[in-house]
Amino acid sequence: MSLKPKISLTYFNIEAAAEKVRLALVMTNTEFEDKRINFEEWGAMKPTTPYGQLPLMTVTNADGSVKTFAQSVAMMRWVARKFDSTNSLYPADADTMLEIEEVLGLSDDMTKAWQPALYLGMRHMIYGYPEEWPEKEATVKRMREAFLKEALPKFMGFFTQKLEATGAFFCGDKPTIADLQILAQLRYFTKGAADHVPADSLTPYPVVTAWMDRMHAIPQIKAWYKL
């Protein structure tokens, strides 16, 4: 019998990049240490990490060997491939994989559209930039409002089309890692988590919010968020 490796996931005490990995671990009923550090601890830890970024995942195998990995999407794919006994979260079959990867690519495109507006408002905090220039706050506001007005409806339209075609999840009748990544990505827009991004930003997209409700009703996810 092969024993499951011990997994420790280190990130900040937020959802963001680590949440899709946590969701893959939760969905596959894989025990893990959910290690959350604060920004002060991060200052000391950053120079010791391979790429100066979190999340990091440490895997301790049954033979005692230990390896640490970066890159959240790689972690999510690995967890799903390795631990999903139903083989439906990220099947190895090439045709299914292509469908899943297409949706993951679409989600990445949305992230690229959002990140400039997000990071301009946060980089003084994360990277310690000495950031007070005139018009900064107004620029952040303008960029975030432009995202909500132009890019968000475009991506919600794409997501709606995909979900209407299946009537269930992004790639068929079962959730895959594409659903996990997009759920983690969209929850942010329902929480009032960023300035100028209202908690009802997704209300105009009922097909997408109904899918979010479906995801939140999955027993492991429901328990994870204590819903």
Ligand SMILES: N[C@@H](CCC(=O)N[C@@H](CS)C(=O)NCC(=O)O)C(=O)O
């Ligand atoms: N491609 C990486 C990106 C990781 C990343 O951007 N991490 C950010 C937080 S979301 C970070 O560690 N920022 C702190 C820093 O750069 O000092 C991944 O998906 O894991």
